Amino acid sequence: MESVGIAKKTWAFLPVGFFSRSIGKKLVVAVTGVVLLGFVTGHMVGNLQVFIGQEAINRYAAFLQGLGELLWLIRAFMAATLILHVWFAIQLKLENWAARPKRYEHNATVQATLSSRTMIWTGLLIGAFAAYHLLHFTFMSLHPEYKTLEDHLGQHDVYSMVILGFKNPAISIFYIIMMFTLAYHLSHSVQSMFQTLGLNNDQYDGGLRRLALAVAGILFVGYTAIPAAALLDILKLPAGVK
Amino acid sequence: MMNLKLKVWRQKNAQDKGKIVDYNAKNVSPDMSFLEMLDIVNEELILKGQEPIVFDHDCREGICGMCSQTINGIPHGPERGTTVCQLHMRHFKDGDTIFIEPWRARAFPVMKDLIVDRSALDKIIQAGGFVSVDTGGCPDANSLPIAKDDAEDAMDAAACIGCGACVAACKNASAMLFVSAKVGHFAKLPQGKIERERRVQAMVKAMDDAGFGNCTNYYECEAVCPKEISVRFIALMNREYLRTINHLGRKKGAGGF
Missing domain, CATH: 3.10.20.30 (Beta-grasp domain)
Known part of the structure; x- marks a missing residue:
């Protein structure tokens, strides 16, 4: 009988098999999510140096640029991580939609949070925002005039660029909304990644939910502090920059 | 009235x-x-x-x-x-x-009307929801030592009656609460531990092949489960699945865990 198969069936497999199963794909999303969370945390801490002053943030930016080939290696790694995260998440989502071709006439939700039910949309929004953000501040294609900003040490004046960018209320508010989207995404994903990686039990569960909210809150406040401070004139342009 | x-x-x-x-x-x-x-x-x-x-x-x-x-x-x-x-x-x-x-x-x-065919759940059980060898009759009490916590967890998982409400409630129509209850039930007991890697692989494969969705941690399943099986069993199943990474690349029939 086929059912005796547990002993006979193939259980040896290549990693391809491991990652082609539902749980394998979820693991990819969770692990890449951990890396991306690490990135957004580091990026926020780095950016907060804008509050130390013009010299600090410009030196930090010059240090990153000075990494040269290493910087591109890091960028390639982050891009690959992001692509894997999005690719597997979309694949899972399409399978999930296909798993219920006929929906209920009367739909109800008992305890699933709105953040958990909007992950694909908040995720795609953040992806689109990341593309805009790179063109805005990293490659400066949207504002070529930012490239010529220099401080008295001859370094690229990231400090003035950030304040100039965020002096525009439309851009600042847009950034703040997108950071809320990111925080909303993380409020589900931080606890979700622990669950998917198997690091959850009855003792941890409540704590993980609070941790997720705390991580989301800290990132939101940390990131939005910069555009908010520029809008409220707490961060001021150095003399001579317009 | x-x-x-x-x-x-x-x-x-x-x-x-x-x-x-x-x-x-x-x-x-x-x-x-x-x-x-x-x-x-x-x-x-x-x-x-x-x-x-x-x-x-x-x-x-x-x-x-x-x-x-x-x-x-x-x-x-x-x-x-x-x-x-x-x-x-x-x-x-x-x-x-x-x-x-x-x-x-x-x-x-x-x-017909409100009746659905739930044999997909039977197929998952047939793939690995059992112990391959005869484990004998009911043993004398404590002749097979099982930690109290493990016995309790296994019993909680074994409470699953296989109704499929978890699938029906899940917005992804995922069967992971059901499968995790079966995987968890065996993984916690000495009779089930021997085949744990093969079991989780076989049952997850059968689950995927049947066309169920993937868990995205909504936890709607837990909310409707008539036996109130906890989603922490899904975390346990994910751990069981991760264990199988030890065997990556081993050839078919190589034997020995």
């Missing part, structure tokens, strides 16, 4: 498109179970010469896992930790409108 408006999914057979049909349930006692209420409606339909509403049921005491109705969008209805047969009409108000639909999932095709 109360009067209710029912909106029931009627479908002649697996090929039929099916639709919602309205019925009035009159003189319903609050002491009736939900299924008894449907029995009354059906008796009336039979007297009128109409086809009664077809639904699955068996023990009517909340332990067999046969009843399977989504009531106002919630599998087994609004009460936590109960099957439809143990849901009583006192939880509804006079004049309420109640939607009654079958489980909805690609892996659970509707056969």
Whole structure:
């Protein structure tokens, strides 16, 4: 009988098999999510140096640029991580939609949070925002005039660029909304990644939910502090920059 | 006594498109179970010469896992930790409108009205929900030492009656709570531990092949489970699946864990 198969069936497999199963794909999303969370945390801490002053943030930016080939290696790694995260998440989502071709006439939700039910949309929004953000501040294609900003040490004046960018209320508010989207995404994903990686039990569960909210809150406040401070004139342009 | 408006999914057979049909349930006692209420409606339909509403049921005491109705969008209805047969009409108000639909999932095709084919769950059990060797009769107490916590966890998982409400409630129609209860039940016991890697692989494969969705941690399953099985079993199953990474790249039939 086929059912005796547990002993006979193939259980040896290549990693391809491991990652082609539902749980394998979820693991990819969770692990890449951990890396991306690490990135957004580091990026926020780095950016907060804008509050130390013009010299600090410009030196930090010059240090990153000075990494040269290493910087591109890091960028390639982050891009690959992001692509894997999005690719597997979309694949899972399409399978999930296909798993219920006929929906209920009367739909109800008992305890699933709105953040958990909007992950694909908040995720795609953040992806689109990341593309805009790179063109805005990293490659400066949207504002070529930012490239010529220099401080008295001859370094690229990231400090003035950030304040100039965020002096525009439309851009600042847009950034703040997108950071809320990111925080909303993380409020589900931080606890979700622990669950998917198997690091959850009855003792941890409540704590993980609070941790997720705390991580989301800290990132939101940390990131939005910069555009908010520029809008409220707490961060001021150095003399001579317009 | 109360009067209710029912909106029931009627479908002649697996090929039929099916639709919602309205019925009035009159003189319903609050002491009736939900299924008894449907029995009354059906008796009336039979007297009128109409086809009664077809639904699955068996023990009517909340332990067999046969009843399977989504009531106002919630599998087994609004009460936590109960099957439809143990849901009583006192939880509804006079004049309420109640939607009654079958489980909805690609892996659970509707056969007729409220009856779905749940053999996909049997296939998952056949893939690995057992111990391959004869473990003998009931052993003497404590002859096989099992930690109290493990015995309790295994018992919690074994409470699963395989009704499929977790699938019906999941917005992804995922069967992971069901599969994790089976995987968890065996993984916690010495008889089951020997085959744990092969079991989780085989059962997850059978689950995927049946066309169930993937868990995205909504936890709707846990909320509707009549046996209140915790989603922490899904975390346990994920751990069991991760364990199999030790065997990556081993050749078929190489043997030995």
